[in-house]
Amino acid sequence: MSKLNLSKTWNYAAATESTNHILLKEKYDLFINGEFVKSNSKKYFDTINPATDEVIAKISEANKKDIDLAVKSAKIAFRRWSKLKAKERGKYIFRIARMIQERAKEFAVIESMDGGKPIRESRDVDIPLAANHFFYYAGWADKLEYAFPNKTPKPLGVAGQIIPWNFPLLMAAWKIAPAIACGNTVVLKPAETTSLTALKLAEIIQESGLPKGVVNIVTGAGNTGAEIVNHPDIDKIAFTGSTNVGKLIQKSISGTKKKSTLELGGKGANIIFEDAAIDQAVEGIVNAIFFNQGHVCCAGSRLFVQESVANIVIEKLKDRMSSLIVGNPLDKNTDIGAINSKEQLATINKYIKIGQEEGGEIYQSKCSISKKGNWCPPTLFLNVSQSHTIVQEEIFGPVLAIQTFRTIDEVIEKANNTPFGLSAGVWTEKGSKIFKLTQELNAGVVWANTYNKFDPTSPFGGFKESGFGREGGLHGLKAYLKFE
């Protein structure tokens, strides 16, 4: 096959998004009871730009006493908030949504600086979707009786919410919007590597005039999270993160009355049939695994290609990978940004090493990578099987394991042969095949002829070790209500 010359191409000059317009403090304190307060631990940790290794700001570390205060303020606020006219609750949430839209650019830049994701994604996906979640659930606030007819929906109380670092603001929106729309109050902890946009959201919440204590945002690492999980006055835990931590949370809350929803890891199967629109499927593979550097719980990290088209799909995928631009997250032309943290990079590299040691055939696209910061080129593994570690375990990075299949039953069996069950993708021009797979795949989301599409109206969640409970849509309300 003749080779395309995609590497020596027209180089786009730097088109860096300006950072002049953003306002960042040197130090961020905890947002408790409507005020920014110093933590009792008096400790601060650095939040680092993963593309440059520079310290962007110092973040306060909350300890047990701080969590006590936050939960107490949420508990007190719950009394009035849950009794406030639902229409009024909705108005506050609408206001927050609008304020996010107004400051979308600032949020996008901070999200990219703090988390390493390309500005193209934070600008076009993270921030607009976060605002949309607030808009969507604001609309439900005064319609809960219609959402659940003949039942009397009541809020649960104080929700402890712990979110991951891959979509910091978006996850905060997923958690906060339905919780407060249903009349609950919230203690939310962002991930320690990406606290900034949640704290900027706290500023918006403060400006919006939302009653004090309805939303409290506390920062810190795992220990801080454990304090939230174990606090006796928490009525509900909503967690998005790794399966290991999810299991720990379940252990800690067993025997208590705490309700929970867990959205955990995944190892999504992306299935390409020979009758698919091949060029668009190749683009779909790229979106499925390289979106957000592969830091996506529902990433299509296992690719299954029907044998008759395997060669052509892999050839086209390699071509496409060579035109992806890896680099400065703030450059508007960047496709793949920086790996979120040194720890995560080490994890990814560990798996890449294991993949090679176990005999996988590695392919990485060439890209010039700066010495500072955390980077990982888009990576493929060929010649792997269900028995390879990199096919079984979640890597959470831009690493794709490719297998082939012959028949539809074979691919269904392989796709379901994993402890996870979060997502899958099906690529075929044949409608009946899509329906067969959506029925038989054990996954919370199955995308047909697309991948990684999100919408506030659509429920999201997993089976098996990918967790339980749904976020988004009508189902997302249910997780924050009890029915009497």
Place this chain on the structure above:
Amino acid sequence: MSFPDLLKIPKIDKLGVQEIVNRFCKRSIKTSAKKHGLHLALSMIDLTTLEGKDTTDKVRRLCYKASHLHNSLQGLPNVAAVCVYPTLVRVAKKELEGTKINVASVATAFPSGQSTLDVKLSDTKFAVNEGADEVDMVISRGKFLAGEYNFVYDEIAAVKEACGKAHLKVILETGELDTLDNVRKASDIAIYAGADFIKTSTGKISPAATMPVTFVMLNAIKDYYKKTGIKIGMKPAGGISTAKIALQYLVMLNETLGYDWMNKDLFRFGASSLANDVLMQLQKQESGYYQSLDYFSKD
């Protein structure tokens, strides 16, 4: 040359195509990259006049413009070609003598293609004899939509033969083909039948060139190149009137076919008003401010 295997022609997902096209449109082309892109776009233009009211004088003026784009800017490339009806080829050829600008002629009962093969072949031969370096033919869309693919293939092959040394661009008139699957099928038929270039539109039907259509055609070119090592050119025509759109097309080309196609031998813009907008942008790159369009000659 052989008839393409219709069973192996890849299917096209319209939404997927739209999605990646949107992604190309979001590339931010600035400073040096922009200047390079604008120069490139200028050099790829087929300056076109295809009207019933075209006259010798009109074509002369257009040819002069083609070789004197904007005298106050230094180091500008020429456009690639001037595209006219067969009867005006001789005029254009004479005017462009001594320049490297080609003369392209439409032929084969342009724009509808509703005529017999004899007429189409003599139309083509006439244009070539008059001195046309490039021939832009139209395919028989009616026959294509009726499923008579062999007819379409044979016709293209016959015209190719009639072209002799002249380069053949095959116009698919995608605005009449209805689906992207049809665009892909027609592209493959044209390529396998011997087209040197495939071209979207006559400019007489709306929609003319669009990015999704062009993207599908670029992929047909890519697959053919991968299989045979032969490079086919691409010419979107009609509707590309601003520098911004032209740069978006170049981004798409750059990321689909890459460096080898980034020149006038393998990519053209069929456009009548694009040149002045590109010139205006180039002027702005030089001076930092926009000039009024009144400073750019219209011919």
